[in-house]
Amino acid sequence: NAGVTQTPKFQVLKTGQSMTLQCAQDMNHEYMSWYRQDPGMGLRLIHYSVGAGITDQGEVPNGYNVSRSTTEDFPLRLLSAAPSQTSVYFCASSPWADFDQPQHFGDGTRLSIL
């Protein structure tokens, strides 16, 4: 039981490049989400999903796309990277049925856009 697995752990991109951050969980959690963590800003929700085929926007969705074709995977796509997207990205998951369930986080992906 690996929990939430994020890949890669580190990535450097040039402005305008695209890439996908991968997130997978093996706990059969319905709810998955992506956050970015910036100094002085805490964690801000980018996108979330309450089940396969269902996604919605969080606080800061611009510049990011997501899809949820399976329960296990929730990739985050940057279509055209910008320096403002330099951040640490965290994926999280939790059961959806119980309202008060905590989120389980991955180790994070440190992304730098040059």
Next chain:
Amino acid sequence: AQRVTQPEKLLSVFKGAPVELKCNYSYSGSPELFWYVQYSRQRLQLLLRHISRESIKGFTADLNKGETSFHLKKPFAQEEDSAMYYCALDTGNQFYFGTGTSLTVIP
């Protein structure tokens, strides 16, 4: 609008001293509140949640609806408590995190 406020970015206390990390929230519904902790080089993890009324690693937090607060307290701080602490509000669909408080316990 900021839903979760943690007024202290940095907090230093001496070992053995009491510690309180402040958290205030803004939400019209019934709040579900959590404290998360991130130790150096580790992933973010749940510390405690208000609905459980539990004490984890000596930490407690009481929900005060009148003051809309969920402060985290520990009577005697330990060096291993040094970490980043985040207060979080679950509104059902979305989690809102505060900006975090970095706690340093001085030996």
